[in-house]
Amino acid sequence: xxxxxxxxxxxxxxxxxxxxxxxxxxxxxxxxxxxxxxxxxxxxxxxxxxxxxxxxxxxxxxxxxxxxxxxxxxxxxxxxxxxxxxxxxxxxxxxxxxxxxxxxxxxxxxxxxxxxxxxxxxxxxxxxxxxxxxxxxxxxxxxxxxxxxxxxxxxxxxxxxxxxxxxxxxxxxxxxxxxxxxxxxxxxxxxxxxxxxxxxxxxxxxxxxxxxxxxxxxxxxxxxxxxxxxxxxxxxxxxxxxxxxxxxxxxxxxxxxxxxxxxxxxxxxxxxxxxxxxxxxxxxxxxxxxxxxxxxxxxxxxxxxxxxxxxxxxxxxxxxxxxxxxxxxxxxxxxxxxxxxxxxxxxxxxxxxxxxxxxxxxxxxxxxxxxxxxxxxxxxxxxxxxxxxxxxxxxxxxxxxxxxxxxxxxxxxxxxxxxxxxxxxxxxxxxxxxxxxxxxxxxxxxxxxxxxxxxxxxxxxxxxxxxxxxxxxxxxxxxxxxxxxxxxxxxxxxxxxxxxxxxxxxxxxxxxxxxxxxxxxxxxxxxxxxxxxxxxxxxxxxxxxxxxxxxxxxxxxxxxxxxxxxxxxxxxxxxxxxxxxxxxxxxxxxxxxxxxxxxxxxxxxxxxxxxxxxxxxxxxxxxxxxxxxxxxxxxxxxxxxxxxxxxxxxxxxxxxxxxxxxxxxxxxxxxxxxxxxxxxxxxxxxxxxxxxxxxxxxxxxxxxxxxxxxxxxxxxxxxxxxxxxxxxxxxxxxxx
Amino acid sequence: xxxxxxxxxxxxxxxxxxxxxxxxxxxxxxxxxxxxxxxxxxxxxxxxxxxxxxxxxxxxxxxxxxxxxxxxx
Numbered sequence: 001x002x003x004x005x006x007x008x009x010x011x012x013x014x015x016x017x018x019x020x021x022x023x024x025x026x027x028x029x030x031x032x033x034x035x036x037x038x039x040x041x042x043x044x045x046x047x048x049x050x051x052x053x054x055x056x057x058x059x060x061x062x063x064x065x066x067x068x069x070x071x072x073x074x075x076x077x078x079x080x081x082x083x084x085x086x087x088x089x090x091x092x093x094x095x096x097x098x099x100x101x102x103x104x105x106x107x108x109x110x111x112x113x114x115x116x117x118x119x120x121x122x123x124x125x126x127x128x129x130x131x132x133x134x135x136x137x138x139x140x141x142x143x144x145x146x147x148x149x150x151x152x153x154x155x156x157x158x159x160x161x162x163x164x165x166x167x168x169x170x171x172x173x174x175x176x177x178x179x180x181x182x183x184x185x186x187x188x189x190x191x192x193x194x195x196x197x198x199x200x201x202x203x204x205x206x207x208x209x210x211x212x213x214x215x216x217x218x219x220x221x222x223x224x225x226x227x228x229x230x231x232x233x234x235x236x237x238x239x240x241x242x243x244x245x246x247x248x249x250x251x252x253x254x255x256x257x258x259x260x261x262x263x264x265x266x267x268x269x270x271x272x273x274x275x276x277x278x279x280x281x282x283x284x285x286x287x288x289x290x291x292x293x294x295x296x297x298x299x300x301x302x303x304x305x306x307x308x309x310x311x312x313x314x315x316x317x318x319x320x321x322x323x324x325x326x327x328x329x330x331x332x333x334x335x336x337x338x339x340x341x342x343x344x345x346x347x348x349x350x351x352x353x354x355x356x357x358x359x360x361x362x363x364x365x366x367x368x369x370x371x372x373x374x375x376x377x378x379x380x381x382x383x384x385x386x387x388x389x390x391x392x393x394x395x396x397x398x399x400x401x402x403x404x405x406x407x408x409x410x411x412x413x414x415x416x417x418x419x420x421x422x423x424x425x426x427x428x429x430x431x432x433x434x435x436x437x438x439x440x441x442x443x444x445x446x447x448x449x450x451x452x453x454x455x456x457x458x459x460x461x462x463x464x465x466x467x468x469x470x471x472x473x474x475x476x477x478x479x480x481x482x483x484x485x486x487x488x489x490x491x492x493x494x495x496x497x498x499x500x501x502x503x504x505x506x507x508x509x510x511x512x513x514x515x516x517x518x519x520x521x522x523x524x525x526x527x528x529x530x531x532x533x534x535x536x537x538x539x540x541x542x543x544x545x546x547x548x549x550x551x552x553x554x555x556x557x558x559x560x561x562x563x564x565x566x567x568x569x570x571x572x573x574x575x576x577x578x579x580x581x582x583x584x585x586x587x588x589x590x591x592x593x594x595x596x597x598x599x600x601x602x603x604x605x606x607x608x609x610x611x612x613x614x615x616x617x618x619x620x621x622x623x624x625x626x627x628x629x630x631x632x633x634x635x636x637x638x639x640x641x642x643x644x645x646x647x648x649x650x651x652x653x654x655x656x657x658x659x660x661x662x663x664x665x666x667x668x669x670x671x672x673x674x675x676x677x678x679x680x681x682x683x684x685x686x687x688x689x690x691x692x693x694x695x696x697x698x699x700x701x702x703x704x705x706x707x708x709x710x711x712x713x714x715x716x717x718x719x720x721x722x723x724x725x726x727x728x729x730x731x732x733x734x735x736x
Numbered sequence: 737x738x739x740x741x742x743x744x745x746x747x748x749x750x751x752x753x754x755x756x757x758x759x760x761x762x763x764x765x766x767x768x769x770x771x772x773x774x775x776x777x778x779x780x781x782x783x784x785x786x787x788x789x790x791x792x793x794x795x796x797x798x799x800x801x802x803x804x805x806x807x808x809x
Contacts, residue, residue: 059766059767060762060766062759062762062763062766064758064759064762064763065759065763090793091792091793091794092793093768093792093793094767094768094792094793094794097766097768239757241761241762241765242754242761242765242770242771245762245765245766245770246765246770246771249768249770249773250770272795273778273795276788276795280779280781280782280788281782282779282782283782285781285782286782387797390797391781391786391788391797392781392782392783394781394785394786394797394799395781395783395784395785395786396783398799498786498797498798498799498802499763499764499767499796499797499798499799499802500796500797500798501767501794501795501796501797502788502795502796502797503795504794504795
């Protein structure tokens with residue numbers, strides 16, 4: 001049997017750096033089952049029998065956040081052999097708060113006090129021996145960034161794991177509380193492993209529902225314990241949870257005052273504070289933020305360096321799309337297939353070159369750009385600026401139920417929705433993250449630009465207002481959805497406080513940044529190899545094959561393909577959007593091919609109209625034909641639908657990856673389609689009615705109802721009005 | 737009753753009592769804001785909310801809505 005060591009600590013304590021240096025290249029990155037929390041594990045270098053399990057960064061073992069629940073469940077159910085607890089030495093009081101809870105689990109704990117170099121530089125002294133003897137566990141010094149002490153700490157944890165020796169549990173609470181806890185311990189004895197007894201007893205004292213559930217206690221016993229808790233609360237005139245937290249912190253203050261010597265006064269200005277004086281300054285914060293965003297955008301997604309811009313990302317992706325997947329790979333495939341004597345024009349050739357390479361290549365072509373972008377985001381995150389972005393943008397975004405950090409996914413989504421969705425990973429709050437994922441794709445990405453361009457040119461005389469309105473629609477969709485979703489039952493449940501640490505700035509570590517960028521890039525590539533591959537093959541088949549004379553065969557003309565048949569069959573669905581007459585099935589088919597990549601919408605329309613008009617060299621003729629066939633109102637409704645509906649497969653893959661939950665993925669995509677459908681219908685029916693182009697009909701009523709419903713959803717009181725809930729509870733406490 | 741929300745930047749206060757309940761209150765306590773703790777109000781964000789405070793030697797950002805639950809003296 002191998003040894004399992006759990007790596008635990010607060011966010012920003014240097015845990016990731018330590019994990020990287022302990023495990024090197026043996027890491028496995030995934031998600032905890034069913035949740036959006038990242039899971040990482042790896043072997044200790046040189047010890048294939050020792051698995052290091054990285055737990056999410058947490059401040060406490062309370063049952064309220066997803067990360068905390070994940071960490072708790074692991075610690076209690078998987079029973080690691082030892083815990084390596086990383087503690088930020090420059091912020092020792094709050095970090096030890098988690099430590100006291102970890103020790104209670106009865107698992108051997110090694111506390112590694114990180115950032116010792118900074119502690120010494122500040123002129124502070126931490127007496128680790130004294131700290132260890134008070135806490136009842138091993139305490140070692142470490143500087144993860146400099147690579148000092150990490151391996152030693154891990155070795156200590158391995159030794160402890162082998163001897164199964166947990167320290168003496170310190171008595172943290174006052175005798176009154178300790179007494180109550182001891183009585184609860186007696187009551188639940190035998191129901192849990194003895195080493196977990198104290199942990200469960202304290203949790204029950206805190207009225208932790210999850211812990212109670214796990215124990216499956218009888219109603220009588222529960223009432224008995226409740227009596228003890230209530231007695232204690234009455235005596236100490238506070239609620240149990242507060243009693244525990246308060247006493248924990250007083251215990252820590254006491255421990256720290258004995259073993260840590262601080263050099264100067266409490267509120268001295270550190271380098272980090274000085275940086276913040278400028279970076280989050282009242283006047284300068286916004287311009288600096290704008291400048292950083294412009295910089296990131298122009299490096300990753302702006303004008304390519306070959307066209308006089310700064311964008312390395314765009315350049316690399318252009319190269320990957322046009323040269324690598326455009327010429328090299330098809331040529332290689334061609335020569336390999338020739339050697340295997342697969343003839344050009346055969347179905348296998350078509351499948352491989354047009355279907356797989358064309359489809360997956362279009363998706364993989366984004367990888368270079370993604371890597372550049374993720375690299376920049378990882379730098380922002382690692383150096384501490386990302387938290388400041390949330391700090392300065394929070395006011396705006398939380399009105400729509402999003403986080404200040406949602407700005408970055410939205411900005412990135414103007415280039416491509418896929419990295420936009422993946423950038424949402426920097427948002428801590430699960431609710432905010434899910435809502436960001438659901439709304440990010442409303443922002444028109446670069447692949448939707450041709451759709452806008454086509455209709456702006458062919459129907460609206462090249463008016464710049466069409467593109468402007470597309471962005472306006474996108475942003476409005478985000479705002480409306482944010483408010484609607486915020487008030488829905490699924491999101492309104494627990495009010496999530498925005499209490500966020502602003503970590504001290506530090507130089508980003510190259511190793512961490514490169515790893516983080518690669519992990520995100522790699523998870524994208526894996527998606528491309530599975531979901532996206534499958535979807536593109538299916539669509540390729542539907543697009544290229546059809547029944548001609550009752551026989552299934554490859555078709556030259558898209559119009560007689562299976563896809564066209566399906567398009568024809570379901571075109572009626574889009575009738576209320578004004579997709580009527582001959583354009584209906586073409587618009588439907590074009591929307592479907594847009595699922596491979598949004599660029600395809602225009603490409604498909606080109607092909608479909610190409611067969612009708614003169615196949616001249618001048619493409620404008622085709623667009624003029626399409627424009628005339630669509631008409632202005634239907635064009636606009638088509639455009640709205642395609643801008644807002646389900647994104648391309650790559651983006652859907654990213655949604656699935658980030659949601660890590662089939663139901664949430666379906667909900668997100670379903671919501672987008674519904675929202676797109678409704679918006680397009682409202683614009684076509686009601687806009688048409690006002691303009692006199694559409695007569696009053698049944699769908700006018702439906703559209704009106706939908707519009708009223710949207711207003712209702714926007715203006716209604718939320719499922720659970722947070723503020724009122726809180727006010728009332730604070731009033732309650734006062735009455736007590 | 738004075739709450740943390742009303743405290744001007746640059747002032748130091750002590751926590752008198754925490755109002756509210758459930759996850760919000762627990763989270764605030766978990767971050768080290770407990771009865772008697774000293775809080776230094778560093779600044780208010782450029783758009784007027786949230787605020788930045790120093791507590792137990794580190795920087796914390798907290799929304800005014802949540803700060804309202806913290807009674808101070």
